[in-house]
Amino acid sequence: MHDIRFIRDDPAAFDAALAKRGLAPLSDELLAIDARARALTTETQELLARRNEASKAIGAARARRDDPTDLMAEVAALKERLPQLEAEQKRVAEDLSARLATIPNLPLADVPRGADEDDNVVVHERGTPPAFAFNAAEHDAIGPALGLDFDTGVKLAGARFTLLRGDAARLHAALGQFMLAELTARHGYEQVVPPLLVRDEVMYGTGQLPKFADDLFRTTDGRWLIPTAEVSLTNIVRDSILAEGELPLRFTALTACFRSEAGAAGRDTRGFIRQHQFEKAEMVSITTPDQSEAEHERMTAAAEGVLDALGLAYRRMKLCTGDMGFSAARTYDLEVWLPGQARYREISSCSTCTDFQARRMNARYRPAGEKGTRFVHTLNGSGLAVGRTLVAVLENYQQAGGAVAVPDALQPFLGGQTLLSPR
Template identity: 60%
Template structure:
């Protein structure tokens, strides 16, 4: 959500910020809608004043024994008008909610992922002396990855894992969760997998991205990521400055309809309707969010390094940055079977964009007035994609997969899947 006062102060600047997102100028339309809302609010204040005045007049006339029927009728009409005001949603609120966040100044310009900028790389893509296979070829050959069974049970974009691969998936999630909770300072959190519409609105999935969500018959939504419940923990809260930062982590399933990905990554586990992910969420003072963004991304990078993967950090350009984010780093991992870089983690600083939607504020230790918090989120990392990367990176010529040392305890000491 945007600060209407900033728009009023600098409409040209607001249009320039939206232009970086590829949007046409909107300030004139928004200011006109803002004028309508301000007129309505003025009428509301006038109605409140009149209601208070009527209450005094009715009380005075009753004490004098005079007729109050006309005044009481007017008071009833005013009460109905004021009740309507309380539920009224102005068009400007919907328009502001439909506009993406303002980008940081150092986000590179660009139209799509081809304009993203690689910042640094860890390791070089391995060059095995055999032709590497893709993860689904390895998994099916091992008899431990079954897409046909998943299709029978649920349809396309699901996977059944068995035996050692199922255990490897579990070991990955548990190891990453423990790493973030014990060494990176995040509080392990167990969250609901179903949330209400207010929670989805707070982190910007609603209303713009409803087609990407799974909705239940009672009006709740399956979470697309644990970011939603974790970030909404501070919704409608006023947090003392001294208590910050909050850092949360959770291992949860994620559910996505993949509405816009028809025909993309139809083979294997890269793009699923259901997958597990370890999420990181931070809530900070405004002046700390940029540093927290760097810290969060380093936490995700450590996961990839410990797993022996080749990865790189990419800063997303203006045209590829997500709706809520002011700045996003993607971590991409090299998949030898595909011979390509693929995104495995995304870490974003949303600044106060989500906090305004959630009405999440900080009470400063000094001075008056509350300020909006800053929120950040990042994958630490997607478990399914980590499984893919481990399989393809550590595959052997005979089709077996060597298990990274950090995961061996979670595998009961097993160091290879054959």
């Protein structure tokens, strides 16, 4: 959500930031609605004051035995006009709020301008892609013999669902537990088990509603299945006023996530890359504005640490304005090397949202020694997407006969097992 005061103070800067995202100027339209809302507020206050003044004058006229008929007629007219004025004022205010709610966050100054993923910028590369003495296979060729059962998943639930069994299921569980251990023990995130079903206002708070309803699954009682634990974790602080000393707050959760993939028709229809249901270890930080820059680097480094521990080659990308999410002011994507595809693929996104989500959630803090409050800054990132990490392990640790070596860091989570052998 945007601060209308910022738009009033510097409409040119607001429009310039929208232009970086490829959007047309909106300040004139928004300020016209805002001016109407403010005029209605002023008129309402003036009429309320006049009604009170006239009501008192009626009493004074009666005390003097003067005729109060004209004053009574004026008060009656005001009583009839005020509800109409207040209804119009509410409608215009709601119209302004609805318009502001559909406008994405403004990109930070260092975010590169661009149209799509082709304009993203490489920040750095880490690790060395493995060299094989054979032609590397993709995960959907390796996985079935290890328990990655695409056919049964489709039989049970339809396209973009997969059943995991045996070693594939154990590897999947081990990856999730390993990620939680890394994020809590090494990086200080507090583990949370959040609801997977949430209310409208919670989805609104992190920016999924109203714009992206078609990308979500909704239950018959009006709740929403979370597309990411970011939704539940960030909203922990909704409608709160935190003490500055409580910040930063850092939360992590390993949850199932649900996405309709409405905008991904025809993409990654094979394999385990893009599913309607998947697991992800999510990180969320709640900070003061002066902490958020450093926190973004810290969070991204935590996700990179998981990849480093697994011995996977990856690169960090700074997303351009055309590829950045709705609520993000800056996003780093981590892309892992997949030998079977001979390309890097996204495995984590880490974003700073500045105060954009906080305004939607009314999440504030009170600076030490001050009476007033300010909006917190929120950040979120995956550390990592479990299914995509499983894909990366299968492809990077594959052996010539179809077996898969278990990375050293995962072996304690698999009872010391060092090799996954095809059935």
